[in-house]
Amino acid sequence: MTSQLSDAVGAQAAGAIPQLRSITIQRPAMSEHGLLDYLTRDDSLVWSRHGQGTIGFGQVARFDASGPERFALAHAWWDALAEAADVQDPLKAPGTGLIAYGAFAFSFSSTYSSRLIVPRIVVGRNENASWITYTVAEPDVVLSADAAEAELASLLDGYSPERELGVGTDKLVDGQISETDYKDAVRKGISIIDSGAVTKLVLARDAVAELGTPIAVAQVLRQLALRYNDCWTYSVDGLIGATPEMLVRVRGDVAEARVLAGTLDRETAPRGDSRYAHRMLLEDEKQRHEHQLAIDSLTDQLGPLASGMEAPEEPFVLELPNVWHLASDVKASLAARADGSVPSVLDLVEVFHPTAAVCGTPTKEAGRILRELEGMDRGPYAGPVGWIDTRGNGEFGIALRGGVIESPTSVRLYAGCGIVAASEPAAELAESWAKMRPMREALGI
Incomplete structure (x- = not known):
């Protein structure tokens, strides 16, 4: 230090x-x-x-x-x-x-x-x-x-009361970025990618849930935990959600991460086509390219800290109630430092954040561009959220599929999409709405 x-x-x-x-x-x-x-x-x-x-x-x-x-x-x-x-x-x-x-x-x-x-x-x-x-x-x-x-x-x-969902004056309104502004930002992002400055940008947007009665946080979290049981449900001081992406888990000298990049909305999928997700994700060049950028970023950062690593050659399709994702699980044995200790979960959180999956490639330049292009403060969205113990063990996910409680009746929701040269603004906007669906459903909007 x-x-x-x-x-x-x-x-x-x-x-x-x-x-x-x-x-x-x-x-x-x-x-x-x-x-x-x-x-x-x-x-x-x-x-x-x-x-x-x-x-x-x-x-x-x-x-x-x-x-x-x-x-x-x-x-x-x-x-x-x-x-x-x-x-x-x-x-x-x-x-x-x-x-x-x-x-x-x-x-x-x-x-x-x-x-x-x-x-x-x-x-x-x-x-x-x-x-x-x-x-x-x-x-x-x-x-x-x-x-x-x-x-x-x-x-x-002292349990908290529940609220009746889907009634009253609950509504979703524009946040710091409107739908039109977001599509414009995607177009600008594609132009920047075409210039060769970066190969990927992850552009985020927000929307605000305005509720007629105070939010019932425990009720929302139970809904998320039941519907999205393959995700990590989190609540830390007003930041709530259910993330499908593990930034890093450390147990002793073993570190693990789940990388997601590549998304397909299940709501628009054709009925009865069992190979639709496989074809549209695993066989799609744009989706595979986006995913490989995220994997390469993680393994490059993890490599110097590891004595051995397991990274799959092929991703798998993660099925969630709202979307399908291309996913890869990476596991590594942590190398001992000069004093015999191994990195703690907070050590790795600092090294890994931000990942290419939520920022872009290369991450440093992508982060600089996002601060100018997005036009909003992400706050804790796409930041690390989780826990640590006194032995350095812990789990930190990426704060996705969630929101920030700004008042008893106001919750700011966030979503981001990976932009590459082949991206289309309207499709990215639709994907962002799909990623907000877990919180919208849990809030009853």
């Missing part, structure tokens, strides 16, 4: 490192619904897929950062917090013990504040066990299974 960054960490974190105490207790197996039984409060922190993951309640510590050093600042704060904490964790599994949920801005120039949040109570479940983690900052609070369960029961009693 540079002396300048160390000074910045010291200035931001001075007096802000609480002495946390944390205990994890194994619990009886959950029901078949898994974590959904605990998704009852609008203010929960959520990371869940296939009924596994974690749900957090309350907040005992928090760190906010912005600018180009946001990842390093958050990483340094987390390391200091973990070093000072007293953690009792007999399970020692990824996600047990002290954890923090994180959401980071897509761009260093964003006005959105990147954040790490440590919850007071965490309920978790994996393929082998269920658990509860209880974390406190007060020195006189007794850490015990009974105290943890009593606080959880009290929290669950």
Whole structure:
């Protein structure tokens, strides 16, 4: 860490490192619904897929950062917090013990504040066990299974109300970019690609859901988790959604990523054509080209950090309720550093973000162009969202298929599309609407 960054960490974190105490207790197996039984409060922190993951309640510590050093600042704060904490964790599994949920801005120039949040109570479940983690900052609070369960029961009693969907004055309106402006931006992007400046741009747009009654966040998250169970449902401090794309998962010395690039709307697919997705994605030159750019970008970044890597030669078609994607799963053994440690999930998040799949190729030049061409602040859209534990394990997806709650009755939705030389503005606009469909359905719009 540079002396300048160390000074910045010291200035931001001075007096802000609480002495946390944390205990994890194994619990009886959950029901078949898994974590959904605990998704009852609008203010929960959520990371869940296939009924596994974690749900957090309350907040005992928090760190906010912005600018180009946001990842390093958050990483340094987390390391200091973990070093000072007293953690009792007999399970020692990824996600047990002290954890923090994180959401980071897509761009260093964003006005959105990147954040790490440590919850007071965490309920978790994996393929082998269920658990509860209880974390406190007060020195006189007794850490015990009974105290943890009593606080959880009290929290669950305060469940949030649901709302009737599809009625009233709910509507979707233009965001910072209208449909016409978006198609114009796509045309300009194609011209830039034709000039040879970049080979791919991922252009995003937004729309605002204006609701007649306050949003029921827990209800929306349950809808997403049930309909899109192959995605990672997330909720971190007003950022909600269900992403199909894993930026990076770290478990010990193994890193994994799921790369998506290439999209086909299922709503417009012909009935009875079983090979439609295969033909339109796997056999389409434009889709395969877009996907290969994303794969090459990831493997180039991961290569220097790995002692071995598994990257498939052929992608597969990922089937979701709203779209099909070309997808590839990449797995790598992380190389040990000079001190014997391996990179943590936050180390890799900083290296990988932004990927070609959400920015373009080459990413640095694409990012510069997007800041001029898109005409909006993405905030946390397409930024990393997920969690980290004190052993460096964690999972961070890319914040896609979601939105940001801006008021009790206003949610800003985002979607982006990969633009290459063969792109068509009208088709890209239609694809963006398909990618907003999960949130529109969950909100009842």
